[in-house]
Each structure stands twice: as C-alpha cells, then as structure tokens.
Amino acid sequence: MLLNPLNRRHRLRHDIPVVPGAFPLVGHLPAIVCDLPRLLRRAERTLGSHFWLDFGPAGHLMTCMDPDAFALLRHKDVSSALIEGIAPELLSGTLVAQDGGAHRQARDAIKAAFLPKGLTQAGIGDLFEPVIRARVQAWRDRGDVTILRETGDLMLKLIFSLMGIPAQDLPGWHRKYRQLLQLIVAPPVDLPGLPLRRGRAARDWIDAQLRQFVRDARAHAARTGLIKDMVSAFDRSDDALSDDVLVANIRLLLLGGHETTASTMAWMVIELARQPVLWDALVEEAQRVGAVPTRHADLAQCPVAEALFRETLRLHPAVTLLPRRALQELQLGQRRIPAGTHLCIPLLHFSTSALLHEAPDQFRLARWLQRTEPIRPVDMLQFGTGPHVCIGYHLVWLELVQFCIALALTMHKAGVRPRLLSGVEKGRRYYPTAHPSMTIRIGFS
Numbered sequence: 106m107l108l109n110p111l112n113r114r115h116r117l118r119h120d121i122p123v124v125p126g127a128f129p130l131v132g133h134l135p136a137i138v139c140d141l142p143r144l145l146r147r148a149e150r151t152l153g154s155h156f157w158l159d160f161g162p163a164g165h166l167m168t169c170m171d172p173d174a175f176a177l178l179r180h181k182d183v184s185s186a187l188i189e190g191i192a193p194e195l196l197s198g199t200l201v202a203q204d205g206g207a208h209r210q211a212r213d214a215i216k217a218a219f220l221p222k223g224l225t226q227a228g229i230g231d232l233f234e235p236v237i238r239a240r241v242q243a244w245r246d247r248g249d250v251t252i253l254r255e256t257g258d259l260m261l262k263l264i265f266s267l268m269g270i271p272a273q274d275l276p277g278w279h280r281k282y283r284q285l286l287q288l289i290v291a292p293p294v295d296l297p298g299l300p301l302r303r304g305r306a307a308r309d310w311i312d313a314q315l316r317q318f319v320r321d322a323r324a325h326a327a328r329t330g331l332i333k334d335m336v337s338a339f340d341r342s343d344d345a346l347s348d349d350v351l352v353a354n355i356r357l358l359l360l361g362g363h364e365t366t367a368s369t370m371a372w373m374v375i376e377l378a379r380q381p382v383l384w385d386a387l388v389e390e391a392q393r394v395g396a397v398p399t400r401h402a403d404l405a406q407c408p409v410a411e412a413l414f415r416e417t418l419r420l421h422p423a424v425t426l427l428p429r430r431a432l433q434e435l436q437l438g439q440r441r442i443p444a445g446t447h448l449c450i451p452l453l454h455f456s457t458s459a460l461l462h463e464a465p466d467q468f469r470l471a472r473w474l475q476r477t478e479p480i481r482p483v484d485m486l487q488f489g490t491g492p493h494v495c496i497g498y499h500l501v502w503l504e505l506v507q508f509c510i511a512l513a514l515t516m517h518k519a520g521v522r523p524r525l526l527s528g529v530e531k532g533r534r535y536y537p538t539a540h541p542s543m544t545i546r547i548g549f550s
C-alpha cells in the first residue's frame with residue numbers, strides 16, 4: 106500500500122488513533138486514492154472503529170466505521186460546509202457545501218426537474234433514448250472500446266442535452282473536468298504543469314463557457330432546458346443569487362451528472378462482460394420488453410436492469426467518502442466527538458459491509474430481485490441521505506436502465522456479447538470519485 110514506511114509512530118488526536126504511514130504534504134492521499142478498501146480494513150483491524158485519516162491539504166478527518174456514522178448525514182448538528190473547505194476552488198458557493206436556508210433555496214430552484222414527474226414532463230427519456238442507442242450501435246460497429254472514455258463522453262452528451270447546452274468538444278470537456286477534480290487532491294504548490302495550476306485553468310475555462318450559456322439563456326427567451334429554468338428560478342428568487350453562485354451550481358450539476366454515472370456505467374459493462382449469466386438474464390429481459398423504456402413508469406418492467414444498476418453501485422460506489430463537520434459535541438458509536446471535529450463518513454465501507462449485506466463481496470442480482478419490501482435509505486446509501494441526498498438519483502436510475510436495455514438489444518441483434526479485453530484490478534481509483542481503470546477495453550464479439 107502507498108504508505109510512508111518512515112512514519113510508523115502511533116499517535117492520538119483527542120484520544121483517537123491516527124493511522125500511521127502519512128507522507129508530508131499529501132498525508133494518506135496516495136493510499137486513499139489508489140487503495141481505499143484495504144486502507145480502511147487495515148485501519149479498522151489495527152486501530153478499531155474510529156481513526157484519523159490525513160487528507161493532505163484538507164487536514165485530518167475522523168473516520169468512523171460504525172454504522173451510526175451514516176445517520177450523521179441526517180443530524181441537525183452536522184454541517185456540509187467542510188466540503189467547501191476541502192475543495193474551495195471547485196465547490197465554493199455550490200449547494201452541496203451549504204446548510205439550512207441557503208441550501209434549501211438553491212436546491213428548490215432545481216429539485217423538481219429531477220423528480221420522476223419533472224423528468225417525464227420534460228421528455229428526458231425520449232431525449233436520451235436515441236443518443237444512447239446511437240452510441241451503443243457505434244460500439245457495435247467498432248468492435249471494441251476503451252470503456253470509461255466512452256461512458257464519460259456519453260454521459261456528458263446526455264447531461265448537456267438535459268441542461269439545454271449545445272454539445273461540442275466532449276472529449277475536451279471531459280479532460281477539463283478530470284483536471285478540475287484534481288483540485289481536491291492537489292498538493293498546495295502552484296507551479297506550471299502541476300495539478301493545482303492545471304485545475305485552476307480548467308475551472309476558469311469551464312466557467313467562461315458556462316457564463317456564456319447563462320447569457321444565451323437570458324438572451325433567447327424561447328430556449329428550453331434546465332439552464333434556462335435555473336436562470337429563471339435564480340433571477341426570480343427573493344434575494345437574487347449572484348451569477349457566480351449560478352455558474353458554480355451549473356458546474357456542480359455537470360460534474361455530478363457525468364463523472365459518477367460514467368463510472369457506474371463502465372462498471373456495469375465490465376460486470377456484464379465478466380459474468381455471462383448476468384448478460385444472459387439482461388438479454389432475456391430486453392427481448393421481453395422489446396424497446397428502451399422512456400418514462401419512469403415503465404422502469405418497473407425492467408427489474409433485471411434495475412438490479413444491475415443497484416448491485417453495480419453497491420459493489421462499486423462512485424462516491425466513497427463524505428466529509429462533514431460536527432457543530433456540537435456528538436455521540437458516535439462508543440465515543441463522544443468534540444464540537445468542531447472534521448468527520449469522514451465512509452460510504453464505501455457501508456456499501457460493502459457484512460453488517461448490512463449477506464455475502465457482501467458477491468455480485469448478486471437476487472438480493473434486489475427477490476426483495477419484497479420497498480427500497481430504504483440504507484439500500485441507496487451510495488447516493489447519501491438526509492437534506493443533501495443526491496438530486497440525480499431518479500435520473501441515474503432512468504439512464505442506466507435505458508443504457509442496459511439498449512446495449513442488450515443492440516448487441517444481441519448483432520449476435521455478439523461484451524468481453525473483457527484487459528485486467529480489471531490495476532488502475533482503479535477511489536477518490537475524489539471512484540472509477541475503474543481508464544485503460545480497460547471491452548470487445549463486442
């Protein structure tokens with residue numbers, strides 16, 4: 106594991122052990138980014154359920170493996186403002202980093218558009234269906250693809266169309282967003298060629314484009330799409346929110362709307378390629394329904410595709426850790442946590458924990474197909490819970506089911522199935538967002 110062999114000293118902060126092995130400047134970030142599951146398991150085994158991880162420039166976060174930690178996301182004395190502290194240049198002014206009234210005001214401006222009714226009224230499923238079909242047909246024609254690059258492009262195209270932005274230079278946008286994400290883990294050294302400088306340049310580039318989209322949305326009254334709705338809602342709000350806040354939130358939506366879903370979609374294809382029985386079950390379902398669903402109401406006809414989406418996310422959650430700050434002293438598991446403590450809530454750990462799931466390391470569609478009770482917050486913990494629960498949940502569900510059915514119909518018609526052309530374990534990343542290796546290739550034959 107990427108830990109500093111010279112840092113073996115056992116230290117305590119507020120009576121809680123600090124994980125040994127931090128490097129100067131970057132702390133445990135190399136191990137967090139490349140090997141988070143092993144790091145968490147080793148820390149729990151050697152230090153217990155509460156320990157400090159060093160996030161380099163973002164400082165120490167007290168990580169708690171006790172399932173109580175998940176409930177903190179709903180706790181009134183826990184704040185999201187730390188998110189801004191960790192990534193000020195990326196998330197400052199965005200709703201994900203706000204609490205209380207300010208958060209509600211920004212969320213209210215967009216939330217209806219992402220609920221099943223809003224998505225159906227805006228015809229989002231009809232908008233996406235031809236784009237998804239064209240993309241999987243292109244994969245079929247090419248015979249093999251570098252999967253994460255492809256799903257990243259596809260997801261950007263979908264989120265751009267939902268926002269009402271003309272889609273051009275998608276690989277360029279994708280590259281800029283990857284550089285932007287590096288701002289979360291960049292060492293605080295601002296020199297040409299280093300991640301901090303590149304990330305800032307990427308943010309300036311993205312923001313300049315977004316400001317132009319906002320100006321266009323104001324200038325063309327007839328424009329449709331979410332940007333237009335957001336501009337109207339922000340302009341209408343009592344204490345009008347500034348364009349900086351509007352642009353920051355659009356930047357967040359584009360990021361949230363493509364990075365995480367692209368990773369999940371790529372993992373789905375990888376799982377379908379390495380487990381033929383999953384592919385067979387999906388093809389059977391796709392043939393039965395016969396067409397790609399376009400409305401939320403139709404998703405119930407695709408339980409296998411839905412189970413694939415839920416089980417893929419359970420084993421490969423795209424968001425692995427959530428930061429929070431305790432505003433008051435809190436009880437967490439067996440410990441009192443002082444006010445002001447910076448907390449890390451390890452979604453990855455809960456998502457794959459034996460406390461919550463039987464045979465947690467196995468990919469089992471049956472755990473979703475055979476359940477009789479409705480989905481509970483803990484069943485979709487990969488999307489968080491409480492006031493900040495992911496706004497894109499219903500959208501992701503729709504687009505991933507559409508994608509699965511389109512893939513199965515297209516490939517089956519051509520008499521081919523997905524096959525893994527490279528190893529899966531090397532090159533995985535877990536932070537700031539998790540994704541499979543950028544180089545994994547999938548063949549269709």
Ligand code: HEM
Pocket residue numbers: 178185200201202212264357358361362363365366369418422423424427428486487488489490492493494495496497498500501
């Ligand atoms: C597989 C895909 C996705 C995953 C795993 C995911 C995960 C999450 C998680 C864990 C949070 C909670 C953050 C927190 O509590 O601090 C969140 C929030 C958020 N997500 Fe997603 N997300 C996904 C897709 C999307 C999509 C498609 C969109 C929009 C188009 C989106 C937009 C947002 C926004 C705006 C927030 C902030 C909500 C708030 O602070 O009130 N996400 N997401």
